[in-house]
Structures are given as structure tokens and as C-alpha cells.
Amino acid sequence: MSLEETVPTGALLRTSLYGEHLALAARMVPFAGWEMPVQYAGIVEEHNAVRQRAGMFDVSHMGRFEVHGLDAGRFLRHVSTWDMTRLATGEGHYAAACREDGGILDDVYVFCLAPERYLIVVNASNAPNMKLWMEQQIATFYASLVDRHASTAMIAVQGPEALTTLREVIGGEFVASLRPRRCGETQWRGEMVFASRTGYTGEDGLELVIDGDAGPELWRALLDAGVQPCGLGARDTLRLEAALLLYGNDMDEAANPWEVGLDWVVTLDDGAAFSGRDALVRLSGSEGSRQLVCLRATERGIMRSGCPILHDGRQVGKVTSGGYSPTLSVSIGMGFVPPELAQEGTTLTVDVRGKSLSVNIAPRPFYKRSAAKK
């Protein structure tokens, strides 16, 4: 049997929770330059814990930058497809960051902490490039970029019981005050904790940022409260069921927001000259050559990223993310197809290493949680 080779992990970065992962006997893998836990108890068990109870993820590898100054909001509007100047204190929004030609550099989450103080969260794999790019872009703004990547830990706590547990662990009133996509700061055991009601699993929950030295204590407090530690494996199956895009798979610099279904994070009506605006205006009028769709297998077999998508025996696209859905017990994925084949219900074939797998274009997302609890 062919098993993946062990990759030397010597030169990899470690989060402040590294020791916690080892103590829990996590299986560690290299990911975007970091040594990260891929699983603790097993991917399906962790996946189900998040769907049914509460799980937590070390997401410290994701890039975090604070933006300070008079022009902080205007700068973030310049680097985002969504108008971040609309954010009031305590609000957050998701967006793409685009090159001038409309190609997606990264997908980001921006939070307004105070009128002249924001937090931008970027993908781990893009953090070094995004830092360089933002440093270039910021020159003409009265604003400064503070890299908080190495100095802080970030923990995502997700699942139907996440908020209940978080009320016990970090404070009832504070957690209750956070509506979806809102954020705030509170004190926990003498440390400032940033929290946002966001995530990447399709479940309710919070993402927490705390000083790196205090990260392990917060992690252990959550562990003691019964939260299941979850690795990158479950993070991927959960986000795929929720049809949340993964940068590098479902979008990259060759993709624009229109073709990956990110229309809702592009604001053009404010007239602001953000990076990529002209190209996005130009591209918005015409039907593109491809559209990202959700694919659901109608038989046994598992599509993976890179598998060709066929229609009438001819290749029409490629799977960008694929795998097994523990919730639906079937293979699901996402991929690009021509717009004329992007209708829900269309039957296509995925070539899985030479074998045909029948798939349907499925409604997005694959999994939607039942009505959110207050």
C-alpha cells in the first residue's frame, strides 16, 4: 500500500499552541510553512464533534495584521473588494483582495475594533505575500500595518454548543453581546482577548485571538470545558460541506470574484478606486468562461482536487476541492464548469483516475445548520 511520505519538518514554523498539540498526541503535518495538527482523535470523530457539539482549531497560522491610523478604513477599502469604510466599531466583513487585473490575491476578513483600529485576517499561505503587498499599498495612506502573526494565538471554537461553552469560559455577557459577524474585545485572566462570531465550518461559534503566551492557557480552559480539539483534516471536510472556498484550491490569482461566486463581497456603488475595481467593472458585464459550482456524487467513489470534469465525454473543467462528506456519506466537491453547464441539477462525469464518477451540480452549500441559536 502506498502511504504518504513523511516530510522533514525541521524548517517549519510552530504556533504558540504547538506543545498542546504534542501533549494531545496530534498527528502533525507541514501546512503553508507551519507544523500543524491534521488530526487528534480522527477526522470523522472531530468533524462530528463540530456538527453535534463543539470543537476547536488552532488557526494561529493564519496571518493577522492590525491597521492603525486616520486612513485605516480607507486603506482597507483600497485593498478589499468590499467597502470596509462601512464597518462600524464591532463589525466585520469578508472580502477578496484583488490585483489590478481582478485576479484574487487572497480572501480576507476585516474587523473594525475602533474608528482608527482594524484587524485583517489573511490565509497562512498568503501571509508573507499579503504583508509585502499591503506594505506597498499603504505608502500613500495615513495608516500603519502592525504584524500580529507571531505574537498572538488564534483559536476557532465552532459547533452548536460552542457559544454556551464560551459563555462559561470567557464570560456570559460578552459572548451574548456578539451577534453574527460582530466582534469585540474583553479581558480574560488579565489578558485582552479579541473575539468574532465567525468561522469556517458552517457552524456557529467564535474565533478568538489572544497573546501567544496566554494561548495555551485558553486552549486548556476550552479543553477542560469539553471542547474537542480538531485538526486541519476536519477543518477541510467541514468547510467543504459548508461550500466555503479554500484559497489555492477554489480560487487563486487566475480567478476573479465573479466566477467563484464572490459577487456578494464586491461593492462598486461607492465609487472608491480599490485595487482591481476597473477590471472587475469590465468583467462584470460579460458572462465569464467558467463558473465555480458544487458537485455531489450520485454513486460510490471519491472525487479529489485535480480530477477532470467531463460532459459528453469531453473535458469541460476540473475539480478544485473534493473529498468525502461525513455528514452526507457521499463524495462532494467544487469545480469550474462553463456557464452553460452550471445549472443546478446538471449531471456531469468526474474522471477519478480513469474511472467515471457520476455527479450532479448541487445547491450551495451542501450543509446548512438548522436555525441559529441566540
Add this chain to the structure above:
Amino acid sequence: MSNPADLKYTKEHEWLRLSDGVGTVGITEYAQDQLGDIVFVELPAIGTRVEQSQKFGEIESVKAVSELYCPVSGEVVETNAALVDNPERVNDAPYDDGWMLRVRLSDPAETDGLLSATQYEDFLAQSA
């Protein structure tokens, strides 16, 4: 790790149980642990001719797909049909309910090159 002493093993983490010229094939405890949650096993049709060290099927975990290699040459006389609906049996009982194939050996001398349980465990210890 408890690898049964009466089985033969490969460095690709398959095992072989011999009985009256027919070999039962599966993957080891170590292999199932490395793969994690197994969700799909693809096995050859009965009557298929398989060759030693050649691919006979595929196994998919939530994480990834891996190829399965046959410890011996011969003809497939039976496959474990229960794995179609219950692939997790490979995780739960790799040496028992999780078996995959029964092969009528065409060259019993091939088994001389396979590892004993002790040799396989030494191999695992060296590659760790």
C-alpha cells in the same frame, strides 16, 4: 502493536494469511492507523489475475487515496463484499472483518520473500 504471528507481511503494509494454497489479503494495523477513517475500498472482480507487488485496488480515507499492492500472484477467488457498505471495518478489525481478497496462489514460493510479524515490526521501528 499486535500483528498476528501466523501472518506474512509486506513493506507496503499488507498481510497474507495462507490456508490450503489460498491467501487472504488485507492491510495492517499500522496502515489503517496511518490512513485514518476509511470511506471507500475498491477491489478487483472475482477471477481477476493479480501479480505480486502490483496494484490490486485502491483504498480511500477521508484524507487521501492510496493504492493496494498484492503480496502474492494468483487469481482472485473471493472479495470481502461487506467492505462495500462498511469500509470502516478495515479500521476496526484490519486482521479480521477488514480482510480484502482471497487469492489462489500461482507461485507459493513467492511467500518466502515476505516478512514475518517480527521482521515487519523491526521494519516499522527502523522507518519510524
